[in-house]
Amino acid sequence: xxxxxxxxxxxxxxxxxxxxxxxxxxxxxxxxxxxxxxxxxxxxxxxxxxxxxxxxxxxxxxxxxxxxxxxxxxxxxxxxxxxxxxxxxxxxxxxxxxxxxxxxxxxxxxxxxxxxxxxxxxxxxxxxxxxxxxxxxxxxxxxxxxxxxxxxxxxxxxxxxxxxxxxxxxxxxxxxxxxxxxxxxxxxxxxxxxxxxxxxxxxxxxxxxxxxxxxxxxxxxxxxxxxxxxxxxxxxxxxxxxxxxxxxxxxxxxxxxxxxxxxxxxxxxxxxxxxxxxxxxxxxxxxxxxxxxxxxxxxxxxxxxxxxxxxxxxxxxxxxxxxxxxxxxxxxxxxxxxxxxxxxxxxxxxxxxxxxxxxxxxxxxxxxxxxxxxxxxx
Amino acid sequence: xxxxxxxxxxxxxxxxxxxxxxxxxxxxxxxxxxxxxxxxxxxxxxxxxxxxxxxxxxxxxxxxxxxxxxxxxxxxxxxxxxxxxxxxxxxxxxxxxxxxxxxxxxxxxxx
Numbered sequence: 001x002x003x004x005x006x007x008x009x010x011x012x013x014x015x016x017x018x019x020x021x022x023x024x025x026x027x028x029x030x031x032x033x034x035x036x037x038x039x040x041x042x043x044x045x046x047x048x049x050x051x052x053x054x055x056x057x058x059x060x061x062x063x064x065x066x067x068x069x070x071x072x073x074x075x076x077x078x079x080x081x082x083x084x085x086x087x088x089x090x091x092x093x094x095x096x097x098x099x100x101x102x103x104x105x106x107x108x109x110x111x112x113x114x115x116x117x118x119x120x121x122x123x124x125x126x127x128x129x130x131x132x133x134x135x136x137x138x139x140x141x142x143x144x145x146x147x148x149x150x151x152x153x154x155x156x157x158x159x160x161x162x163x164x165x166x167x168x169x170x171x172x173x174x175x176x177x178x179x180x181x182x183x184x185x186x187x188x189x190x191x192x193x194x195x196x197x198x199x200x201x202x203x204x205x206x207x208x209x210x211x212x213x214x215x216x217x218x219x220x221x222x223x224x225x226x227x228x229x230x231x232x233x234x235x236x237x238x239x240x241x242x243x244x245x246x247x248x249x250x251x252x253x254x255x256x257x258x259x260x261x262x263x264x265x266x267x268x269x270x271x272x273x274x275x276x277x278x279x280x281x282x283x284x285x286x287x288x289x290x291x292x293x294x295x296x297x298x299x300x301x302x303x304x305x306x307x308x309x310x311x312x313x314x315x316x317x318x319x320x321x322x323x324x325x326x327x328x329x330x331x332x333x334x335x336x337x338x339x340x341x342x343x344x345x346x347x348x349x350x351x352x353x354x355x356x357x358x359x360x361x362x363x364x365x366x367x368x369x370x371x372x373x374x375x376x377x378x
Numbered sequence: 379x380x381x382x383x384x385x386x387x388x389x390x391x392x393x394x395x396x397x398x399x400x401x402x403x404x405x406x407x408x409x410x411x412x413x414x415x416x417x418x419x420x421x422x423x424x425x426x427x428x429x430x431x432x433x434x435x436x437x438x439x440x441x442x443x444x445x446x447x448x449x450x451x452x453x454x455x456x457x458x459x460x461x462x463x464x465x466x467x468x469x470x471x472x473x474x475x476x477x478x479x480x481x482x483x484x485x486x487x488x489x
Contacts, residue, residue: 009384016383054431056416060424065445074445097427101438110435112442116426129432165415166422171432172441194445196427226473227429227444233469241466295387302394309401313408326463328436337412338405 008291011284015291018271030300033256037304037352038311040249043242044348045312046320047235049336054231056337057169058224062196064209065097065222079190081216085197088215090208092200096192098181102146102174107135109329113174113181117196120177125159131171131330133161148184156180167332197221241323253355272367273376282368289364293357301353305345313338434464448474 019026066085068075077096085094098115111132121127128138138144138158145155162170181187199208209221235242272285311317316335325331422428434440439450440462448470460466 009382012384012387013382016387020383050433053416057419057423057431058429060420061429062427065429067445095427101441110438110441112432112435114426118425131432162422163418166419167432169419169423169428169430169432172435173426173432175426222429222445222473226471229473230444230471231431231468233472235467236469244466299391299394302398306394306397306401309405313405324433324464324467326434326436328434328464330432330435332432335412335415337416338408340402340405 008287011288012291012295015288015295018288019292019295026296029256030296030303032252033296033300033356034303034307036249036252037301037348038307039245039304040352041305041308041348042311042317042319043235043245044344045308045339046317046336047242048341048344049312049339051232051234052339053168053336054234055228058228058231061224061227063199063202063205063224064197064212065227066195066197066212066216067220067222068194068216068218069220070218074194076188077192077195081219082192082195084215085195085212088208088211090199090201090204090211091197093198095196097194097196098178098187099193100181100185104146107132107329109135109172111172111174113176113184115178115181116175121159121175121180123177123179124156125177126156126180127160127162127173127175128158129162129170129173130164130167131332132174133158135330146184148186150186154180154184164333165335168334171332172330256356256359269367270376272364273372273374276368276372277376282365285368286361286365289360290357293360294353297353297356301349304352305348309338309340312336434462434468436464437462440464440468443468444471446471446474 066077068077068081082094082096085091095117097117100113102111102113103109104111109132126144128144133139136144138161140158140160142158143155144158145153147153156176162173162175176184182189197208197212199205205223205225209223212219212221275285276282311319313336316333321331429444430442432441434443437450439446
């Protein structure tokens, strides 16, 4: 065993000395490679943590939300709907929800105005999401004036700013009382935006949804399971920007491998010829190059992965902010629960370390099996 | 006596592995307090009856993604492009796809 280890150490010594001869090129390669791993690992870690967050946070969202559609568009729930739903077997509890959107020309942002089912603010008062309060520079006790779509100015007092740790779900929320909501939007009495339902037996949710669709043909039930599934494909590698990033990374990788495969320089070719002429076997040359591939790719993997972890879980994935924010004015500040599972790390390792190491070996093998004399002549 | 390159690289690798282990330890350290914050968010979702994350506030169909339908992003005309950048990060609600998706594959465009 010991002679084998000693031999590998000598091979590594030689490999490192050879790498040091082309220091700038190899350091550049390491940096680009680490950046590639950093990008892929950031998307992977951020996507997984965000999907887990959505699954955990939305676990207790309404069991069924019932919307009414008129001519293919979402419409208000008219009076009498709630009673009809109450007569359907399996429905345990139904609650009309009042919420809507408001575009604030002052901050140029969209707000979501919502009436909480319990503990609604008193008339003339409201509670705000922390992102919105920060954007408008508001604190508890200060007034907020909003001009309604009818042109009337409403002035509210901010009772409370919701905790900053809840920004991911409450960034643009404005909580207010029912009377204020109806007056502000000139909402017809007895009408609701949609209905939240709970079902007595969770196994029966699909049956109840089918019954609702049959009893109210213009209604569309949305199940909690569907709400959660919506976020299960957030930043999924098969979708949108993540696929574009992955494709770009794979292309960069292909170029890197192609450069290695076709661009074996005359110097490297001569070096292999000399090594073989002084007695190295083909296997030794391959082992030496295998070490080279492994040393570079393993270092790049570790550097990229640790960098991605710090970026996602300590700096809130700042680099993705412009992409996720899009044209929105309000963007929540949030921290995610670190998620590092073995399979995810192994997949990253496999797709970044193995292809490079393999790509390095093929051209070297082709060079190493030819006659040393021919290799040295180039 | 100068150290062999393999020994120097070994030290470099040891530093990287130490960073990797510190990352694992840091994840374990950060998880409990952040899980508490997550539980508080879940409680707020239950209390207010929320259905979506407030991640994309730019358009109403991305703000409440699970309540949207496939037509919302393309209101101007059926072949319009999605106006908002967040459409490139998050796909339409999967539950809506079986109802709408076959239509666009079965429909032929007139000449």
